[in-house]
Amino acid sequence: FAKRSGRNNFKFYTENMNSKFMKNLDLENKMRQALKNEEFYLEYQPQVNTVTKKIISCEALIRWKSPEFGTISPDDFIRIAEDSGLIIPITRWILEKVFYEIKKVIEIDPNIYISINISGYQIKHSNLPKMIEDVLDQEKIDLKHIELELTESMLMDDILKNAEIMSKLKDLNIKLAIDDFGTGYSSLSYLKKFPIDKLKIDKSFIDGITTNEEDKVIVKTIISMAHNLGFKVIAEGVETKEQFDFLKTYNCDEIQGYYFSKPVSIEKIMEYLEENTFNTNLMNSYYNPIH
Numbered sequence: 505f506a507k508r509s510g511r512n513n514f515k516f517y518t519e520n521m522n523s524k525f526m527k528n529l530d531l532e533n534k535m536r537q538a539l540k541n542e543e544f545y546l547e548y549q550p551q552v553n554t555v556t557k558k559i560i561s562c563e564a565l566i567r568w569k570s571p572e573f574g575t576i577s578p579d580d581f582i583r584i585a586e587d588s589g590l591i592i593p594i595t596r597w598i599l600e601k602v603f604y605e606i607k608k609v610i611e612i613d614p615n616i617y618i619s620i621n622i623s624g625y626q627i628k629h630s631n632l633p634k635m636i637e638d639v640l641d642q643e644k645i646d647l648k649h650i651e652l653e654l655t656e657s658m659l660m661d662d663i664l665k666n667a668e669i670m671s672k673l674k675d676l677n678i679k680l681a682i683d684d685f686g687t688g689y690s691s692l693s694y695l696k697k698f699p700i701d702k703l704k705i706d707k708s709f710i711d712g713i714t715t716n717e718e719d720k721v722i723v724k725t726i727i728s729m730a731h732n733l734g735f736k737v738i739a740e741g742v743e744t745k746e747q748f749d750f751l752k753t754y755n756c757d758e759i760q761g762y763y764f765s766k767p768v769s770i771e772k773i774m775e776y777l778e779e780n781t782f783n784t785n786l787m788n789s790y791y792n793p794i795h
């Protein structure tokens with residue numbers, strides 16, 4: 505598959521950049537303060553079953569609203585958090601927050617789970633299974649309600665070690681997904697070495713599925729290959745009915761994107777779950793501000 509992350513890297517240095525933010529030489533301290541001052545918060549984006557349109561899970565996405573810089577995209581600050589090692593306490597904070605909030609959500613839907621993004625730095629430089637067990641001592645939950653998203657490129661970095669960490673996570677009953685699938689250079693035979701539950705097809709492929717022949721073929725191929733390997737497949741960044749219909753035709757299991765909902769507060773997720781399903785009629789007026 506084509507390597508597309510280069511495009512994102514370019515974006516990082518241009519349009520996404522809040523120059524006042526990027527020029528600040530004291531970012532690490534600012535971020536450390538932000539963690540203390542509770543300037544970070546989480547939003548959640550539904551992952552919806554393509555056939556039933558019921559919410560299966562939600563992805564937790566970090567937000568930073570700084571009094572000094574305004575709203576900063578995670579695409580910008582996560583990288584700095586990784587470079588400074590601050591991603592480790594930030595991830596710990598995310599785990600604590602999600603373990604706490606999931607308890608309220610389970611009361612509405614006992615099968616729901618929440619996906620948490622884990623960066624490569626975290627896997628490399630910390631003991632993630634241990635961190636999870638520590639957080640569990642504080643916030644007792646059943647870990648079947650947690651999924652971790654690891655990117656494809658990060659897994660290929662050290663296949664043996666990562667496979668070992670993943671099997672430890674699986675022993676804790678955690679679900680595992682491969683994020684941004686198609687943007688790294690993974691070999692299919694290696695994918696089988698990892699105890700993966702789900703592949704998330706990167707948005708850059710979904711963007712083209714109604715217009716670009718190559719993207720159509722790639723997406724169809726990823727779906728059938730994933731199913732052959734026993735993984736579920738979710739498409740990221742689905743925005744239109746045409747994209748949804750294509751993915752449904754080719755048996756993509758789940759959908760995540762503005763078509764159903766932007767990332768929202770946990771309270772909003774609970775409202776969605778009370779409704780139990782994305783009613784396509786309601787969606788236009790209530791669920792989805794862009795339609």
Ligand code: C2E
Binds near residue numbers: 549564566621763
């Ligand atoms: P990701 O994990 O691939 O998350 C999906 C991104 O696509 C999110 O951007 C989400 O808001 C956006 N998205 C979802 N559906 C649509 C759509 O239909 N249209 C469009 N245009 N965008 C859509 P977000 O929240 O800005 O996050 C960007 C990236 O930052 C994430 O990509 C992830 O790599 C990283 N990130 C976000 N939160 C965390 C976190 O808590 N920890 C770590 N380590 N990384 C995070």
Ligand code: MG
Binds near residue numbers: 563621653683
């Ligand atoms: Mg993700």
Ligand code: MG
Binds near residue numbers: 683684704706707740
């Ligand atoms: Mg992704």
Ligand code: MG
Binds near residue numbers: 684
């Ligand atoms: Mg991404």
